[in-house]
Amino acid sequence: MATNIGMMDSAYFVGRNEILAWINARLQLNLSRIEEAASGAVQCQMMDMTYPGVVPMHKVNFDAKTEYDFIQNYKVLQDVFNKLKIDKHIEVNRLVKGRTLDNLEFLQWLKRYCDSINGGIMNENYNPVERRSKGGKERFVRTQKSSKSLQTSNTHDHAIGDGLGINKVAGTKLGRQCPVSSGVNSSVEIQALTKEITDLKLSVDLLEKERDFYFGKLRDIEILCQSPELENIPV
Structure with a gap:
C-alpha cells in the first residue's frame, strides 16, 4: 500500500494538468488551479470515494474561505x-497557505494512494454531487435560512405588539432587555475566545508533529552517517 512514497517516485512527476483532470473527472468539479484544492475538502471527498462511508461528509466544509475552516477540513x-491506519504526515500549515507546489505534492501522493487502492478505476456507483450535498456548506445555508426565519418572526411579533399598545410600557421593556443584550455580547465574546483557543491548540499540535517529523529525519541521517560504509569516506 502506497503510504510511504519516496520523493523520487514517479508519483511526484505527475503534472498539475493531469491532477486537475483526475479531480474534475472523479468528483465532477471544474477546478482550473491546484490552489483551489487548498481547503482540504477535495481530499476528504477523494477518500470518501475510495472508502465509501468512512468520511463524515457532514463535517466537510466545501464553502471554506478562511485558514481556520481549512484546518477543520484537514482535521477530518x-x-x-488515523482510522484507516494510514501513516501519512499532513503538513497542514503549508497546505492552508494555498501554495501551488505544497498542494500539488500532496495531491500527487493522494492520487498514487487512491490508485493503489482502487487500481485507478473510477467507482461508477459513487455520486460525488450527492455526497457533497451532505457537506458543511448545505448545513451553513440551512442555518442562515433558519436565522432569517427567526428574525422575520421576531419582527412580526414586535409589529403586533405595537399595534396592541404595548409600546406604552417601552421603558419597562427596555430595562428588561439590557441584561439580555449584555448576555448575548458575553456569549459571542466567549465563543470567539473559545474558537481562538482551539485554533492555537491546533497550531501547537501541528508544530509539534512537524518538529517530530524533522527530528526523525535528522535522526535517520545521523544513523546513516554512522554506518561503516560511510565512516571511512573523507569529507
Missing part, C-alpha cells in the same frame, strides 16, 4: 487517516 482528513 487526519481523523480518517
